[in-house]
Amino acid sequence: MLSAGSYEQTSFKPHVPGNLAGSRNVPHECIHCHITKPSGAPAFPICSGCRLVRYCSREHQTAHWKVHKPFCQPQKHFNENTLQSVRASSEMAPSGLTVKEEMIFQEDDFCRLHMWTLSVAMECLVHEVRYQFVIKKRFMRIGLEYRPNGDGNPAKTFTVKYVMSDDLPDESGPPTPIDVQISAMAKQYDSYVGTPGYRGLLNCFYEVEGLPGSVFPIPIYEYNPVRNGPVVSGWYDRMKSMMDNGIVHRLLGGAWKPGVMVKKGKKWVFQERSREALFAEFGVRVLY
């Protein structure tokens, strides 16, 4: 689900009617071979099941199905059942989507934009409690609160209210869409094994008041002082102030670059800033 394309994406469209089953901002990358759509070429088709990934060809969709199926099918049910009930129980927004649908799509973009910040913060956390934290049995709950008066910046739609770790749900009782998503992620756990420093896959479950939330898996590696810096304590405040101020990272030319989202025409576009400039403007030191 989270491909390199998710991290390289620098331009985000606002949500408008006519795209009810998924985010408008699904990266233009084939999830199987990782080629990116040449500019000017027609968009790669979106998977009609989950509506969250693209393929350059029918052959690559078929070749990827075994890997993709555990994620795609629960996501399809989630789209069909949960989004429908959300539609039924929410007022229309000026965009033509319901208020809650808009929030779900905005949450998806927000998570894509802040994934690097979050993954560094989670590495700090796992490092801090390294002998008590069993990644396979625990997951993170990240509580977000909607900002109704935001300026439309996709990196600032929510504020962070809390981060807490929790046990994975027990398997008695009918599975909720979140249970299904988490168990699908668990199947990806071993797919990173063999990568140097890999310690496990951490499931991050985003909660937004009154919404079903979404799950993103983050691969966790051995704590790296060169990358993460010597200071582990204070990771929560630094993560929160980065996210609340809309400071994001994008993977550009193989390196992580900090910056902010700036409105250009109808789109929001990443603008790189130096760490010094970000500190001068926001009083925030980025997390590594």
Ligand SMILES: [Zn+2]
């Ligand atoms: Zn392909």
Ligand SMILES: [Zn+2]
């Ligand atoms: Zn799919």
